[in-house]
Amino acid sequence: MQKTKQSLIGYLSIRNKIIISALIPMLLMAIIAAMVYINIEKTISTAKWVEHTHSVTAEGHQLVKLMLDMETGIRGYLITSNPTFLTPLNQAKRAWVRHIEELKRKVADNPVQVARVIEIEQLQKKWLREVADIVITARMEASSTHYNGATDLKTKQHKQQQAQSLAEVIKLVEDETGKRIMDKIRAINIRFIEEENQLLGKRQQTALAAADRTKKVILIGTLVAFLLASLIAFLTSANILNNLKKLLQGTEKIAQGDFDDEIQVSSQDEFSLLAESFNNMSQSLKYSINEMENALQSKGEFLASMSHEIRTPMNGVLGMLGLLLNTRLNKDQHHKASIAQSSAQSLLSIINDILDFSKIEADKLTLESIPFNLRQTLEEVAESLGFQAHEKELELVLDIAKVQHIQIKGDSNRLRQILTNLISNAIKFTAIGEVIIRATTEQNDNNTIQFSCHIIDTGIGISSDKQSSLFDSFTQADSSTTRKYGGTGLGLTICKRLTELMSGKVSISSKPGKGSIFTINIPFEVEHNQPLEIPNINIEGLEILIVDDNKTNREVLQGLLESWGAIIVEAVSAKEALQICQQRSQQAHKKFFDIAFLDMQMPEMDGADLGKKLQSNKDFAKMKLVMMTSIGEQGDNEYFSNIGFSAYFTKPTTTSDLFSALSIIMAGGDTLERAQPLVTSQYIKSLTPRQPTPKTSWTKSTHILIVEDNKVNQMVAKAVLEEYNFSVDIAEHGGEAITKLRAYPYHLVFMDCQMPIMDGYEATRRIRAGEAGQSNSQITIIAMTANAMVGDKDKCFAAGMNDYLSKPLDIALLVEKLQLWVPSPDKNTLKPEV
Numbered sequence: 001m002q003k004t005k006q007s008l009i010g011y012l013s014i015r016n017k018i019i020i021s022a023l024i025p026m027l028l029m030a031i032i033a034a035m036v037y038i039n040i041e042k043t044i045s046t047a048k049w050v051e052h053t054h055s056v057t058a059e060g061h062q063l064v065k066l067m068l069d070m071e072t073g074i075r076g077y078l079i080t081s082n083p084t085f086l087t088p089l090n091q092a093k094r095a096w097v098r099h100i101e102e103l104k105r106k107v108a109d110n111p112v113q114v115a116r117v118i119e120i121e122q123l124q125k126k127w128l129r130e131v132a133d134i135v136i137t138a139r140m141e142a143s144s145t146h147y148n149g150a151t152d153l154k155t156k157q158h159k160q161q162q163a164q165s166l167a168e169v170i171k172l173v174e175d176e177t178g179k180r181i182m183d184k185i186r187a188i189n190i191r192f193i194e195e196e197n198q199l200l201g202k203r204q205q206t207a208l209a210a211a212d213r214t215k216k217v218i219l220i221g222t223l224v225a226f227l228l229a230s231l232i233a234f235l236t237s238a239n240i241l242n243n244l245k246k247l248l249q250g251t252e253k254i255a256q257g258d259f260d261d262e263i264q265v266s267s268q269d270e271f272s273l274l275a276e277s278f279n280n281m282s283q284s285l286k287y288s289i290n291e292m293e294n295a296l297q298s299k300g301e302f303l304a305s306m307s308h309e310i311r312t313p314m315n316g317v318l319g320m321l322g323l324l325l326n327t328r329l330n331k332d333q334h335h336k337a338s339i340a341q342s343s344a345q346s347l348l349s350i351i352n353d354i355l356d357f358s359k360i361e362a363d364k365l366t367l368e369s370i371p372f373n374l375r376q377t378l379e380e381v382a383e384s385l386g387f388q389a390h391e392k393e394l395e396l397v398l399d400i401a402k403v404q405h406i407q408i409k410g411d412s413n414r415l416r417q418i419l420t421n422l423i424s425n426a427i428k429f430t431a432i433g434e435v436i437i438r439a440t441t442e443q444n445d446n447n448t449i450q451f452s453c454h455i456i457d458t459g460i461g462i463s464s465d466k467q468s469s470l471f472d473s474f475t476q477a478d479s480s481t482t483r484k485y486g487g488t489g490l491g492l493t494i495c496k497r498l499t500e501l502m503s504g505k506v507s508i509s510s511k512p513g514k515g516s517i518f519t520i521n522i523p524f525e526v527e528h529n530q531p532l533e534i535p536n537i538n539i540e541g542l543e544i545l546i547v548d549d550n551k552t553n554r555e556v557l558q559g560l561l562e563s564w565g566a567i568i569v570e571a572v573s574a575k576e577a578l579q580i581c582q583q584r585s586q587q588a589h590k591k592f593f594d595i596a597f598l599d600m601q602m603p604e605m606d607g608a609d610l611g612k613k614l615q616s617n618k619d620f621a622k623m624k625l626v627m628m629t630s631i632g633e634q635g636d637n638e639y640f641s642n643i644g645f646s647a648y649f650t651k652p653t654t655t656s657d658l659f660s661a662l663s664i665i666m667a668g669g670d671t672l673e674r675a676q677p678l679v680t681s682q683y684i685k686s687l688t689p690r691q692p693t694p695k696t697s698w699t700k701s702t703h704i705l706i707v708e709d710n711k712v713n714q715m716v717a718k719a720v721l722e723e724y725n726f727s728v729d730i731a732e733h734g735g736e737a738i739t740k741l742r743a744y745p746y747h748l749v750f751m752d753c754q755m756p757i758m759d760g761y762e763a764t765r766r767i768r769a770g771e772a773g774q775s776n777s778q779i780t781i782i783a784m785t786a787n788a789m790v791g792d793k794d795k796c797f798a799a800g801m802n803d804y805l806s807k808p809l810d811i812a813l814l815v816e817k818l819q820l821w822v823p824s825p826d827k828n829t830l831k832p833e834v
Contacts, residue, residue, distance in 0.1 A: 021236040025229035032221035039214040046207040052106065053200040056113075059103040060193045063120065066092040066099065067127075067185060071178075074132055078139055086136070096124060116192045123185045131178035328778050331768040331800065338797075354490070360497045366636075367501055368682040371527040372412035374451070375403055378439055381419045387794030389427050395434035396427070402440040405449045409525040413682055414498050418506075419453065421491040422518045426457035430515070433458030444523065451522050461512040470508060471496040495520075537663050540565030543591055547577040547610065548599035548628070553651070557597060557628075560658065569593070574605035578613060585619040593623050595665065600629035608643060615644035624665050628653070641677030648678050660684045702822060703727045703745065707737040707760065708752040708784065717750060717784075720814060734763025741772035746779065748822055751801065753785035760785075761799040768800040780821045 069092035076085030100121050107113035321341040329337060382398040389396035419437075426435045436456040441449045462470065471492050499506045504522030544566050548554045551572075558568045571577035577596070584592055596614070598607035607627055614620040626647040627640050640648050647661045661679050664671050675683045704726045708714045718728045729744070731737040735758045737749065749767075753760040760783060770777045782803045783796035796804050803817055 021232040028225045042210040127181040368411040399438040407527040430459035455518045458515040462510040545593045545596040574610040709755045734758030764799045
């Protein structure tokens with residue numbers, strides 16, 4: 001590499017050039033700033049002392065005024081003998097004490113002034129003692145009460161005393177003792193104020209001098225700093241740019257594939273090293289790629305760690321709240337626990353949004369491809385947001401008349417997430433009017449369809465210049481939107497990224513004040529197989545092993561499984577779990593575990609390694625394995641399936657999903673085989689609800705109360721229930737239902753929501769409050785309502801109902817609810833979920 005002669009600056013490193021070019025002006029500016037700061041501090045200090053002087057002077061004048069008030073009060077009293085003239089004297093005496101103490105405090109730094117204040121204080125006390133008090137006493141004696149009768153001896157003597165007292169008063173006044181004291185006080189006060197005025201003059205001159213110095217420092221210093229900085233910047237940039245130009249010329253040749261021509265620089269600074277690095281371009285690129293991969297791995301590890309740390313306590317919170325709500329609570333306790341559960345779920349939703357965004361950014365998000373019911377998904381999304389719309393008195397309309405393809409394959413959970421976000425935003429930004437969800441499907445070919453959904457609102461709208469950036473991260477239409485409606489703008493970004501991952505797109509059409517239309521278009525595969533049902537089994541008596549190092553997780557899962565009748569054994573580590581399994585296998589009289597729930601994140605040995613050890617032992621391999629993890633990674637399904645796991649869930653999972661997973665795993669058959677590679681929450685959602693067992697029946701001793709005002713509905717419901725051997729009574733409205741509950745014990749109540757006199761919501765609230773008797777305050781109440789308004793389900797739960805059925809009644813679903821909530825004699829029944 002050729003090098004030519006260079007000036008002294010060329011031998012400096014770029015770092016030193018930059019330091020020199022920045023340091024000298026910075027030092028000069030720092031000196032200027034320090035001088036300005038010192039002058040400003042002096043000015044501020046002087047201003048405070050000026051203000052202090054004014055305050056002290058005002059206090060001095062106030063003392064003189066108070067002495068005048070005292071004199072005025074005494075004169076008035078001497079002339080009139082009216083005690084009201086003593087009021088100014090008394091007020092001035094009280095104020096004098098306060099002001100003299102304040103003045104002492106303010107001049108405490110000046111011994112001369114302190115001495116004057118003390119002298120004034122002593123003179124005032126002397127004036128009160130030797131003049132005021134004596135004069136007032138004498139005048140009071142001269143003004144004492146007269147006696148009637150001119151010839152009375154006592155009257156004559158009293159008049160003589162009055163005359164003597166007046167003479168004494170006149171003598172005191174003529175003696176001028178009070179005047180001499182007052183003159184002395186005034187003289188001292190004048191000297192006191194003159195001293196303060198002299199200090200004031202000096203301080204004002206100091207302030208003017210400091211201000212003048214500040215101006216000079218700023219003007220001269222700034223000019224010098226500017227000239228010096230310009231000179232240094234010119235010399236440094238000229239040297240750097242010259243070498244940079246040569247470097248750019250060399251890199252252009254390398255970019256064109258000319259690696260033979262070396263980059264030539266004429267300095268011995270970093271440019272020389274940079275040129276050498278360009279000559280080893282292939283090695284540098286390889287190093288950069290490795291660094292990038294390491295950075296992505298670190299980001300993924302951080303994401304996994306944060307997911308685990310956040311979800312683990314959230315799993316405990318939601319699980320404990322679920323168990324709490326399944327106990328006997330009074331109305332207030334149930335309400336508070338429900339609010340806590342709702343808040344925890346909202347927090348989990350926010351956390352999931354953040355983690356989803358991080359996963360998308362790190363390319364770690366995995367999309368499922370499982371069968372699901374499109375109509376059902378749309379209905380459930382609309383239903384879940386209905387209460388939010390109802391609270392704002394908005395119409396939420398679901399139009400799915402043109403959704404011709406019901407069973408499709410894809411990631412239903414992510415589709416729900418997209419729709420929920422867009423519809424929730426539409427409701428949030430709409431004050432009056434309606435939100436319409438209009439969905440359609442069109443056939444692409446025999447195996448795929450195009451799903452389109454328009455979310456139309458009558459809200460605030462968005463201007464055209466803001467629409468292009470609306471889907472950017474942490475962006476909203478403007479800052480006032482964030483302040484008024486809340487949110488970070490992350491949800492729409494996630495919607496866009498998820499839609500694109502699903503090979504679709506999202507768009508917006510909007511006008512300010514006219515509303516907005518969000519449109520999503522996503523292709524899906526058509527599912528040709530008929531949906532399978534969730535099997536219906538009896539969990540009671542299953543022996544289950546729980547392995548988790550987190551005590552809260554174990555307690556929550558144990559409480560849930562035991563509530564269904566399962567027999568639980570706990571292990572706090574993989575090592576303990578292996579010991580328990582070894583002991584159990586050696587005990588011939590004991591049945592081996594049916595299922596084991598394994599936590600993934602455990603010290604020493606994680607859940608995956610424990611699963612491998614269990615599967616490698618033929619005595620343990622017959623036990624079904626369920627993985628519970630706080631961290632979801634791409635490819636987990638295949639990984640855990642290859643180990644031998646039957647199901648895989650990310651914490652926290654729902655009660656119904658756990659119950660369904662147990663049913664699928666223990667029942668086996670086609671439902672389990674089709675769950676390839678294993679059972680997940682997504683797979684469970686693709687299945688149809690479990691159908692009632694035909695043999696399920698109850699006895700006449702099971703009493704049910706139907707609260708319904710419509711005669712036809714009464715007959716239908718009664719006929720269905722009597723087919724299953726229930727004893728059924730009818731109430732026409734809520735008030736009658738409360739009366740019947742007081743008079744007769746029932747196992748369950750089917751409550752219509754819309755009724756005259758007293759509707760189902762009000763009746764439920766009163767029953768929960770104990771108006772139907774304390775024994776009925778926790779009775780199971782299942783709502784029956786025409787699904788005319790989206791959000792009815794949320795309203796029913798808010799009123800205190802346990803479950804929900806929409807009209808017209810689905811017989812299979814009605815019997816399933818009975819299986820969930822009413823024990824049958826053959827125990828072939830499901831436990832209620834939280």
